[in-house]
Amino acid sequence: MEAVKLSRGKHAGPSEEGMARFMAMKTLIEQRIWRWVEEKKEQLPFTFNTLLLDKVIWPCLDPKNQGILSTAGMVHWVWRMHTYGFYQMGEMLKEIFPRHADKMAQVENYGEDHTVADTAVGKELLSRLSRNGEWRKLKESLADNAKSWL
Secondary structure, three states, rough: OOOHHHHOOOOOOHHHHHHHHHHHHHHHHHHHHHHHHHHHOOOOOOOOOOOOHHHHHHHHOOOOHHHHHHHHHHHHHHHOOOOOOOHHHHHHHHHHHHHHHOOOOOOOOOOOOOOOOHHHHHHHHHHEEEEEEEOOOOOHHHHHHHHHHO
């Protein structure tokens, strides 16, 4: 609810305002949907799920006027400065945009995380959303994101 208060107040700076409004909208909409599901549970066998995405690497809609907030901005950070832990993303960006490789940060390789997470539930949800149970390739997402602000 802090995002709701921040979005309604005059205390948010330009870099916080857009994200606060997005999170406030997401919070309020989800609360109303949960209330509706609770009210209709006797009439409709309905399930409602929400997601709190930990990474969004997608094109930025209006980077000039809105900035590049959230995790979509990680691609831009890797491009411009030394960022711990994003070696592979930096190397992919250099491969995708070789003309710009000399302008990109030289990110150190601290190794790779070989943790394997169970993605069965996520793949099931993706298959319901017509993604055929396949995740979008990171390289494809990086390219689309970078093209939106280049």
